[in-house]
Structure formats: C-alpha cells, structure tokens
Amino acid sequence: MSNIHIENLNVWFGEHEERVDAVKGATFDVPSGASFGLVGESGSGKSTILRAMVGLVPTWSGNMSVGELELGKKRPKAFYKDVQMVFQDPYASLHPRHSVDQMLGETLSLHGFKDIDNRIMQLLDDVGLGPAFRFRYPHQLSGGQRQRVAIARALAPKPTVILLDEPTSALDVSVQAEVLNLLADLREEHKLTYLMVSHNLAVVAHMCDATAVMKNGEIVEVMTVEDMRAMKPKHPYTKHLLDSSFGYRPDAEQSA
C-alpha cells in the first residue's frame, strides 16, 4: 500500500533559450489504493508527470514521494519494484523478438524472484491469458493480448503502484472494455494504487475516483468523479472537454 504525493512539481526540457516548461507547479495527492486520473490534450504534460515519477526525465524540481519514500535523483532498487508503468502502445512496448516467457522471466529474475516458472504461470493467469500464450511472440498476439502481456510484466515484481499511460487508446472499444475490466479487477485483488493518464474523459470517469485536468503544463482543476458525472466543472477548459466528449453538437460550434 502506497500513497502518492506530488508537490510543486516542475519538469522542463532543454536549457536557457530553448527551455520548455512541460509541467509547471503540479500538486496532487493520491491516497493509498485509490485510482487517480490525469486528463488533457497532447502536450499538456500529463505523460511527462508519469515519466518524471519513474525517473525517465532527470530535469525536474519539487517534491515527489511514493509511500514513505521521498524521490530524489537516484532511486533505491525497491522503488522500481514498487512502482511499475504500462505504456500506451502495446505494439511498441514489447520486444518483438522476445517471447512472453522471456519478457516476464527477465523482469522476474532482475527483481530477484525465485520460483520464476510458477510465477510466470500465475501472472498469465492473473491477466486472463492461458498457459498457451507463454511461448508466443508479440506478432502472434492481438492488440488486446499484447496489452495484457504488458500488464502482466508490470505486475511481475509485485508493485503497489501502477502508472498507466493511455493503456487503452490504441485498442478497439470492445477490447478496451476487456482491458479496463481487467485493470479494475487487478486493483481490487492486489490492492494497487493507479495513476492513469488518458485523453478520454469517459474512461477516466469509469476508472478513477478523482481526476486532475491539465492544460499547458498546469493543473487547472482537480475534480471528483461525482462532480464530473454531475457535469459541474469549475474551470471553463474542463467544461469544454466535457462538452466535446459527448460527440458532435452543431450548436457547440466554434467554442474551441
């Protein structure tokens, strides 16, 4: 069980004149076992927050902590066991020449697990893939099955926090439903904390208890799912996003 605490987080790329501030003063809290969403358009900095958390972006300032651990420039090995990430595109995030068995086995051995054989079977079972999938390569899997493998890999080191970066946006709606159901079940079963990035408000409303709306690197509003369902946004940008997610309305024209 770990809660996430982010305070006054700034992330930037480039130096001097070329400096771009991707995230500006982001502050939010995710209670242990909760599910928190980050929404916004491309370039709003939502994925950058996740990348800064796992240490993929070194240029950041502010305070981040997961559970008891205050995150610094270097993270202890236990952090990588505790926090795992699932990426957007299952076609790009799996090694094309590693079988499912190799992919899961490598993660497990890196994290010092014994009994890898049984653990792989257990993981495949957890994500609803049978033992038949164990020795397949990514090109022999459909998009939904690949995302299940990516989720199994994230679950392998027994994390308490999973960062999800648009986990279903590359999938068809029917497959999206399966993956979202799976994620909900796993959270329940393994008592996980989710931090989920998406551009789809309906997906976030379905999965998360609270959501931060981002625009140009800043969090403009943190709203609970009840407020979202009641269509009670405080910020005009959130209202615009909510309106757009109900399909096309000719009267809403030119509101952009």
Added chain:
Amino acid sequence: MSPLLDVENLRVTFPTRQGEFEAVRGVSFTLGKERLGIVGESGSGKSLTGRAILRLIRKPGRVEADKMELNGRDLLSMNKKQMQGVRGQEISMVMQDPKFSLNPVMTIANQIMEIYRFHTGASKKSAYAKGIEMLEAVSIRDPERVMKSYPHEMSGGMGQRIMIAMMLVTEPKILIADEPTSALDVSVQTQVMSIIDRLVRDRGMGLIFISHDLNLVSSFCDRVLIMYAGRVVEVLDAGKLHDAKHPYTRGLLGSLPRIDDPKTRLEVLQRDAKWREAPSVSGRI
C-alpha cells in the same frame, strides 16, 4: 432523385498463401446529398470500402462489384486516365493522419496549387487566390503565412484542416473522410468536425464518414452502416443508434464507458460466429 453514388455487392479480395481472403464481402449502399457514416472495429473492412470506391486498392488486391456508379457512370470500367479525373475532382478523400498524407518537402501553397491546376488548368495566380480562399474557409487565421510553410511547421489540427482545404479546392461532389479526427485531440476534433459539417452543408456534397467512434458518428451523420468482418450487419438512422437491434451494435454501445451512466463493470462483447456468415444488409435507398 438519383443517388450520387450507387454501390452494389462490393467485394475486395486479396490472394494469400492460404487462398483468397475477402476483406470486404458484398457491401451495398447508395449515397445522396447526405452524411453517411461507416462504423466498425479495426479489420472490419470500413477503410477498404472507402478506398475501393476510388479504386485505390493496390494489386494483387482486387475490387469487384455488381455495380459501382458515380452519377450513372461506371467507375469499374474506367481506365487510368478517366479514374485520375474522378479522384480529387469528383470524389476526394481525407485520410487519418495529416503527418503521413501531406508531402513533407513541398510548401502548402505548392501542394494546394498543384491539385487545383492539375484538375482545372488554371493560372498560377488564380490557383494561389483559390488556395487562400480555401484556407480561409477552413478557419485558418493567417493563410498567407500558412501557404509559405512546410507541413512540419503545422500542428496536427492545422495539418488536418489544410488536408480538408486541399481536398475541397476542386469542389468535389463527394468527400470520403477516413477517420479524419482520430489523430487529433478532443477539443480540436470538434473544430475540425464543425468545419466539415459547414462545408458539406454549404456546398451540398455527399459525405462518407468512416470512423470507429460510434458516438461521434451518430451525432454527426444522417445514416450509419455498421460493419463486421467485411459485411454490413445493420443500417440505422443516426439518431436511432441507441435503438439498434443487432447484438454486435448493442455490444459495441455497451462496451463504451459513459460519463452520465456509471457502471461497475463494462459489458464485454461476445462474438457470435453466425454474424460472420449472415448476409450483408443493404444500405441502398
């Protein structure tokens, strides 16, 4: 009134090592001055249907149909040159991602003018004026500057609007839009949709709107064809999408999370082998 486009029993076949693969299996529909949506999952044949109309299926793929007529003229028997006259001039197509459909080493001005001059033989000066006019029609604020730019200097939303401007500069009668907004952000999406909406209405064009987004299509189009495994399983008036009868359409609708209707679990689509074999529903009127 006779329809702009009349398609009967359209089939697209690809030979494979395991024998012939039929990706589109007997699709029939007509298109008048209306907005027709085609919805389906990846691999349902919706994009191929759009491409087959323009005969953009590369060999060894084959396009066959009992009838494929544009204003009473048979599209299938046209030779290359005649087809060139149809593409871009009478039927235009907007593709999914502007990054891949604009030429990266040509300025916007050259690309728009090339199309216009190819089809009309107009002078450079009048083609340039026409280009500016079209960019204004798609709500681009500074058309002079945009004309001088290269595609990489444009954002995704701008790029898609430029594509639409380019496709409509010849004033075609039919526009085929293949997922024109799925590479764009939700907020930009609305803007691009309203531009397409306005242009189609003002110019009295026919629109074929191909998408996987049921909500978007039902709120935008007049009629919707729902495709599954290369066949049309249901034809609906767009406003009545939520009264859909076919279990596949119902399953797709049920699997969408909704902001206004919370569910603890999403419905999962149970596919039925019978759907694949059921004959295609005709979308002809």
